[in-house]
Amino acid sequence: MIKLYGIPRSRTARALWMLEELQVPYELVPVNFIGEARKPDYLKINPNGHIPALRDGDLTLFESLAINLYLARKYDKGLWPKTVEGEAKAYQWSIWSMTELEEPLLTVLLNRAFLPEDQRDPKKADDAAQRFKTPLNVLEGQLTGEYLAGKDFTVADLNVASVLGWAPLGGLDLGSAPKVQAWLGRCTGRPGYARFVAKMG
Ligand SMILES: N[C@@H](CCC(=O)N[C@@H](CS)C(=O)NCC(=O)O)C(=O)O
Incomplete structure (x- = not known):
C-alpha cells in the first residue's frame, strides 16, 4: 500500500x-x-x-x-491531462507554484501566523504580501477558462490550489483577482477536497 x-x-x-x-x-x-x-x-x-x-x-x-x-x-x-500540451501546463504550473508563488506566501504566513509572536517580523510579512501580488496577477491573467490545463480539473489545478489555498491564513486578500477566487472555489468545492478536509480533522 x-x-x-x-x-x-x-x-x-x-x-x-x-x-x-x-x-x-x-x-x-x-x-x-x-x-x-x-x-x-x-x-x-x-x-x-x-x-x-x-x-x-x-x-x-x-x-x-x-x-x-x-x-x-x-x-x-x-486528473492527468489528456494531451501533451495539457501535461506541459501541469509541469509549468507545478514548477511555478514552487518557484514563484510559494515563497512570498509562506513568508507572509510565517511572519503573521505560524512563528511564535516574538519571532515574527511584520516588515518581512508586508514586503512579501507586496511580492505576492505579482504571481497572483499572473494567475488572474492566465485563467481564461474554467481550469489551468484545459476544460477539466487536473493535477495542474490541484497543485496550484493546494499552495494558494493557504493565502487566507496569512490574511492575504484575493479580492483583486476575481477569476482566481472563483477558480479556487471550484477547486475546493470538489468532493475530493471535502474528503481531505474531513480526514484532516
Ligand atoms: N519543497 C518541499 C519542501 C518540504 C518542506 O520544507 N517541508 C517542511 C514542512 S511543511 C519541513 O519538512 N520542514 C522541516 C525542516 O525544514 O526542518 C516540498 O514541497 O515537499
Missing part, C-alpha cells in the same frame, strides 16, 4: 488532497517536521529531512508537487 510520510498541517496536505481525489488506499505515517524528519531512519526516505515523502512499491519520492504529478499520472482518474 502507498505510504505517505508527514502530518496534515504541513505541505503533506497537498498530497493528502490528491490521494483523497484519487481514492486509492494509502497509509499516512506520522512524521512531524519538528525533530522527527531529521532522524536517521526518516533521512533514508527523504535525505532532505523534510515532509512529505511517499513510498509506493519500490519507488520513494520527495517534493510534494512531484508526488502529486506522479500520483495523478499513475492512478489516473481524470
Whole structure:
C-alpha cells in the first residue's frame, strides 16, 4: 500500500488532497517536521529531512508537487491531462507554484501566523504580501477558462490550489483577482477536497 510520510498541517496536505481525489488506499505515517524528519531512519526516505515523502512499491519520492504529478499520472482518474500540451501546463504550473508563488506566501504566513509572536517580523510579512501580488496577477491573467490545463480539473489545478489555498491564513486578500477566487472555489468545492478536509480533522 502507498505510504505517505508527514502530518496534515504541513505541505503533506497537498498530497493528502490528491490521494483523497484519487481514492486509492494509502497509509499516512506520522512524521512531524519538528525533530522527527531529521532522524536517521526518516533521512533514508527523504535525505532532505523534510515532509512529505511517499513510498509506493519500490519507488520513494520527495517534493510534494512531484508526488502529486506522479500520483495523478499513475492512478489516473481524470486528473492527468489528456494531451501533451495539457501535461506541459501541469509541469509549468507545478514548477511555478514552487518557484514563484510559494515563497512570498509562506513568508507572509510565517511572519503573521505560524512563528511564535516574538519571532515574527511584520516588515518581512508586508514586503512579501507586496511580492505576492505579482504571481497572483499572473494567475488572474492566465485563467481564461474554467481550469489551468484545459476544460477539466487536473493535477495542474490541484497543485496550484493546494499552495494558494493557504493565502487566507496569512490574511492575504484575493479580492483583486476575481477569476482566481472563483477558480479556487471550484477547486475546493470538489468532493475530493471535502474528503481531505474531513480526514484532516
Ligand atoms: N519543497 C518541499 C519542501 C518540504 C518542506 O520544507 N517541508 C517542511 C514542512 S511543511 C519541513 O519538512 N520542514 C522541516 C525542516 O525544514 O526542518 C516540498 O514541497 O515537499
